[in-house]
Amino acid sequence: MVDHRKLGRELGIFHSDPLSGAGLPIWLPDGAAARHAVEEYIRELERRAGYQHVYSPPLGRRDLFELSGHLGHFIDDMFPPLRMGDDELILRPALCPHHCLVYAARGRSYRDLPLRIAEIGGMYRSERSGVLGGLTRVRAISLNDSHNFCALEQVGAEVADVLRLTSEAHAALGVRPAGYRLSLRGPGVSYVGDDESWRRGEQLLREALSGLPYEEAPGDAAFYGPKIDIQVRDAAGRESTLSTVQIDFDKPERFDLSYADRDGGRRRPVLVHRSLVGSMERLFAYLIEVHAGAFPFWFAPVQVEVLPIVADQLPAAEAFARSAVEAGLRVRVQSDGSLGARIRDSAKRKVPYAAVIGAREAADGLVALRSRDGRALDPLPVAVVLRRLTEAVASRSPALLS
Ligand SMILES: [Zn+2]
Numbered sequence: 001m002v003d004h005r006k007l008g009r010e011l012g013i014f015h016s017d018p019l020s021g022a023g024l025p026i027w028l029p030d031g032a033a034a035r036h037a038v039e040e041y042i043r044e045l046e047r048r049a050g051y052q053h054v055y056s057p058p059l060g061r062r063d064l065f066e067l068s069g070h071l072g073h074f075i076d077d078m079f080p081p082l083r084m085g086d087d088e089l090i091l092r093p094a095l096c097p098h099h100c101l102v103y104a105a106r107g108r109s110y111r112d113l114p115l116r117i118a119e120i121g122g123m124y125r126s127e128r129s130g131v132l133g134g135l136t137r138v139r140a141i142s143l144n145d146s147h148n149f150c151a152l153e154q155v156g157a158e159v160a161d162v163l164r165l166t167s168e169a170h171a172a173l174g175v176r177p178a179g180y181r182l183s184l185r186g187p188g189v190s191y192v193g194d195d196e197s198w199r200r201g202e203q204l205l206r207e208a209l210s211g212l213p214y215e216e217a218p219g220d221a222a223f224y225g226p227k228i229d230i231q232v233r234d235a236a237g238r239e240s241t242l243s244t245v246q247i248d249f250d251k252p253e254r255f256d257l258s259y260a261d262r263d264g265g266r267r268r269p270v271l272v273h274r275s276l277v278g279s280m281e282r283l284f285a286y287l288i289e290v291h292a293g294a295f296p297f298w299f300a301p302v303q304v305e306v307l308p309i310v311a312d313q314l315p316a317a318e319a320f321a322r323s324a325v326e327a328g329l330r331v332r333v334q335s336d337g338s339l340g341a342r343i344r345d346s347a348k349r350k351v352p353y354a355a356v357i358g359a360r361e362a363a364d365g366l367v368a369l370r371s372r373d374g375r376a377l378d379p380l381p382v383a384v385v386l387r388r389l390t391e392a393v394a395s396r397s398p399a400l401l402s
Helices: 004-010 029-048 062-068 096-104 152-173 195-208 250-254 280-290 311-326 339-348 359-364 382-395
Strands: 059-061 082-084 087-091 115-124 140-150 176-184 214-218 227-233 239-248 270-275 304-308 331-333 353-357 366-371
Touching: 004 280, 029 115, 029 140, 029 152, 029 280, 059 062, 062 087, 062 096, 062 250, 096 115, 096 140, 096 250, 096 270, 140 152, 140 280, 152 176, 152 195, 152 227, 152 239, 152 270, 176 195, 195 227, 195 239, 239 250, 239 280, 250 270, 304 311, 304 339, 311 331, 311 353, 311 359, 311 382, 339 353, 353 359, 359 366, 366 382
Parallel strands: 176 214, 304 331, 304 353
Antiparallel strands: 059 087, 082 087, 115 140, 140 270, 176 227, 227 239, 239 270, 353 366
């Protein structure tokens, strides 16, 4: 059984240091490179689906979280406020309050809807130190989040669209789907909003799920509305949640959000909270384990390791590496040690390809790729190799070249 904490350290993905603090991991260069590729992909997927991206600060005034209801219903999971003169600042436990302010920053009409405000943004949870570890239980979270403000009649299609985008992102990342869960209200928990809104929200989610396999989970709803959890299966076959979509009638009310409808009347939008892949921390804990460190080529930290057979071929190896970097690939040259040892080491670190450059390759401008699963590909001209590799990144193909 692969443990992402051990493998994450071996592969240089992240680092935990008692001086930084429990649950506050640091992303190392290789982890940051892979995360950067994944974030770029997610933003591009969202951009094509009509999302608009924003940046908002990870803390805000106490009043903001009083208005949003977080202080009343979520305070146990929040850090204590920071005093600043007469003001109190709070590390945010969610991005919704700021995104409601984005909506309210100007007048809105029905033509703006659905208005999809997206951000991979920082938020904080005061998890107890006993439960912290690796990337799964952390206090600083980078969430792939969006708040989609819709007219009521748009909500069903919007939720169905989120489920479709989630499946697409999961397929590209190699996430294994395990069905859907409809999370509803349960006894003993404090919720906001009236019964009628909850019933309507549940009904809309059931409609979006029609034809899909799902089970119900009473008591697992967010404090402001019902949600769909998109379940995934980990390397050991266990189920967990990465992605959610939630319906919220409460925050538009609290923030007094409205839009001008066709007839000129003011209407209240419905807020759909959604995350396609969850937080970057949980996502990478999952990806490290499910791929046993062998990430798909398109987001592997180092995609190609360039190996000159002897020192004579070092200039040709460096020239190839420069062209590959220019083509947008992540590449490293390794010239120390025997070729066999370098190939084995590169495969052990799960680098998708070793590019071997010997006398013949250097003289003829060729590159011979070896994949991490031990296959040797025929030598090909540099330009052809670069084209095949950049095409593999663009298509996000899970398979290596053959
Ligand atoms: Zn939200």
